Amino acid sequence: MHTKVFQLLVDNTSGVLSRISGLFSRRGYNIDSITAGVTADERFTRITIVTHGDDDILDQIEKQVAKLIDVRDIKVLKPEESVYRELALIKVKCSPKERQGVISIADIFRANIIDVGKESLIIELIGDQEKIKAFLDLLDGFEILELARTGMTGLIRGIDKVTYLD
Amino acid sequence: MIGADALVKALSEEKVKYVFGYPGVAICPFYNAILNSDIETVLVRTEQNAAHMASGLARISGEVGVCAVTSGPGATNLITGIATAFADSIPLVCITGQVNSSLLGSDVFQEADITGAVESFVKYSYLVKDVNDIPRVMKEAFHIAKTGRKGPVLVDVPIDVQNAEIKKFQYPEEVNMRTYKPTVVGNFQQIKKMVKALEKAKRPVICAGGGVLLADAQKELKKFSETFKIPVVSTMMGIGSMPTVHPLYYGMVGNNGKAYANRAMNESDLLIMVGARVADRAVNQPDLITENKVLIHIDVDPAEIGKNCGPTIPIVGDAKNIFEQLLSFEMSIDTKEWVKTLNEYKKKMVVKRNPNPKFTDPEAFIKLLSSKMKDDGIYVADVGQNQIWSCAYHEVKKGRFMTSGGMGTMGYSIPAALGAKLAAPKKQVIAVCGDGSFQMSMMELATINQVKKGIKIIVLKNNYLGMVREYQHFTYKDNYSVVALNDYPNLKLLAEAYDMGYIKVENTSKAEAAIDLLLKDDKSCIMEVMVDPMDIVKG
Structure with missing residues (x-):
């Protein structure tokens, strides 16, 4: 497989x-x-x-x-000659006390906090699938309320394999 | 000019002679417009048969078959016919009427999402929403249907689009599709590889599929086989791609085929599969045809190559084109010993049947019929035991053999025979069916009369759905379930009701005189051939 x-x-x-x-x-x-x-x-x-x-x-x-x-x-799209990205929006349940902990994990992954509520945060993360998986693993101690992922998109590097449209 | 006129004009531009169909309100603008053209219309008795007739016509004429039906049930009734054509790669353009475009998706009367429903059975489908798209869509539809791997294309046209004024009708001279460009010319390097492999081969065999007939490559196949003395076997769809009486032809392969054909394929050291899907009925164990041999797979559809077996040398292209390319090479292949061996197999491995003298033996009957048919006659086999017997015993000389091979659609033979007759009115056309398959399309007897064409219909009657009965005989130890037919209809009365001739064959001894009587003219006739209900195809 x-x-x-x-x-x-x-x-x-x-x-x-x-x-x-x-x-x-x-x-x-x-x-x-x-x-x-x-x-x-x-x-x-x-x-x-x-x-x-x-x-x-x-x-x-x-x-x-x-x-x-x-x-x-x-x-x-072969991994060695392509770039892949996926966008994930993650709504995490956290009290004001826990907030700083989540933000510091997000910082390490260069994720953005795009919404803050009394009991929750929404994090925006862009990366390949491994990065998103690693991030979700790190959030293990927190409750993920909702998760939305775009699915992967990507491009081959360089100009050799570009398909030119007529 | 309105959309309906544009549809008809496009058909005229494509030189369509016949449209098979069934009107309803949603296709009425089209059927009104067609009155102003030279195109002849054939009113079928149920829509499925419109597709089968178009299929019969397409297979004999080499042109695209056209049918036109109404929305909703008209369109859904057509689906089995479309699926049948798709499975056998037959080029069709099917026009369906559709409800008013502003009502699409609101489940109004006679609305069916036909483009959605046929998605897995068509090569492509269109839902025309702008009347000005009609010329381009029709041009593309015909182009897609008849190029590359052929197949059915559906064009769904809402009634308001048929009635809308078209700005200007200009039929495109060329198709300009950015995404569709099938490969037809074989890759030269691959062909050179094939030639090299052939020169090393001691026991080469060609297995010809329906693709050879679709590419109209019968002559080229014969010439290639004769030039290099390469034996030929065929799949069911490939029957007639080589005259079955040819000394280098060794019969149909598969679990219903000739034992010596399968043996030829299995013992070969180089096998050329051409225009064949390598599907389960032809090749039961695909690994057998790749073991210890060079497998060359020629097909116009790259997705067929490697789907069921991994070839050593894949060649994508049109069979006619590739045989022509191959014939330009000089090769020295010695197959004398191999041909001798195969001839011995052919002599020895003959299955002896034990016919019941009280009934007509299908083997003797079909052989006799075949010998008395015109050399260029068209034989249309239906589906069931009758089909297997037809495949086994009918000899194709200069004529054609047709059947629903991929989908195995019962009831195919009568409508397909009528389509074939319209394509070749001077040729003898014979439909051979069972009493089960006959009843699936017997309503078309009226259509045959209406177009005033002579079709010979032979019903091998055993009062059973014989193929399933045989399966239940072997698999369920004669526990028969839902397979007995009750002797109806009375075919003599039915023939009378439709003003057709009627001949009954009680047993083998009566067959010859009956066949002579049947074939003495070109009038429509139903021949009822009494076959032993317990007869089996697996000898």
Whole structure:
């Protein structure tokens, strides 16, 4: 079992996301996370999918996704040549007394406190998945009231593998 | 000009001759506009058969089959036909009417989310919301349906879009799709690798699938096989890609195929799978065809390569194109010994059946029918025991063999035969079905009469859903459940009701005279062939 990050460039048509997610569910592929957003060229959407499976399955995923009419391009974001980021918003329950402790953990991770309430804080953290996991582990002693994560997105470094749009 | 006119104009631009369908309010603008064109319409009796007819026409003409039905139940009834075409990669454009676009999603009368419902059975689908998109969408729909790995495309058009004025109708000369560019020409390096491997091979075999017929590569396959003396076997969908009477042809593979065909495939040291999916019915254990041999997999769909087995040499491209490229190489391959061995297998490994003389033996009957059919006749097999017998005993000379191979949709043969007849009116077209599959599309007898075409319908009658009965015989020790048909309908009366001829064949001894009578003209006729209810296909 391996985890792979696929980056797709797709035509920005209605229903494109459901076509892709439908393909994953009907063929029994896993989606760990999926993010989508329009690119600099409004005709295209960039989708990042994190998935896992054995090599044959990952190979099939790549081919089946590439086959979809709306998919212009599919690339594998290899860890050694890509950057990944995810945004997490974490609402932690803490009394005014505990507040400073949470803030100092957040500082170490360069996370931002974006809301403060009487009994809670909201922390904004950006990083790769390991960083977010490490941060959540450190918050072990506190009660996490709510957690919202965007899922991973990423880009390949450099200009060698850029897909230029017509 | 309104949207409906634009749809019809696009069909004319694509040189569509027939539209199969069933009107309802939501598609009425289209069916009104079509009256002003040269396109002929065929009113089916249920929508599923519109897709099957379009499929039969597409397979014989090589063109895209077109059907048009109304929204809601009309569209949902079409789904099985679309799925059948998708499984066999048959190019269709299916137009569905849809409720007013302002009402979409509000569950009004006869609304169905058809683009959502067919998502997993179409190559692509469109929901047209702007009338000015119609020319581009139609051009793309035909392009997608007939290029690369062929398949059905659905175009859903709300009634208000059909009725809206279009600014200007200009049918695009070219398709400009940023995201869809299928590979058809084989990679030269890969082909060179294949040639090298072939030169080392002692026991090469080609397994031809439906892709060979879809690429219209029969001639090229034959020439390639003959030039280098490479034996050919086929999948069910590939039957007829090589004349079955050809000395280098060794039958259909798979659990319902010929034992010597499977043996040829398993004992080969180099196997060329071409236009075949390597699905479970053809290749039960995919690891067997990769063990101890070089596997070359040629397919126009890269996703098929490596899906069920990992090939040594993958080649993406169109079969016709790749055979042509291969023929430009000089190769020295000696297969004399191998061919001799296979001929011995073919002689020895023949399954002997024990036919019941009180009934008609399907083997003897189909062989006789096949020998008396015109060489270029079209044989459409349905699904069930009849299909397996047809695959085993029908000989394709210059004609075609068609069946629903991937989806196994019962009732396919009669509508598909009518579609084939419209594509080739001068050819003899015979549909062979069982009494179960016949009843799934017997309403189309009226359609056959209405278009005034002669179809020969042969019903192998055993009063059972024979294939399932056989399965229950082996798996559940004759505990039959929901498989007995009750001898209805009376086919003689039914033939009379539809003004068709009727011939009954009680037993094998009566078959020859009956077949002569059946084939003496080109009028529609139902032939009822009494088959032993306990007969099995697994000898």
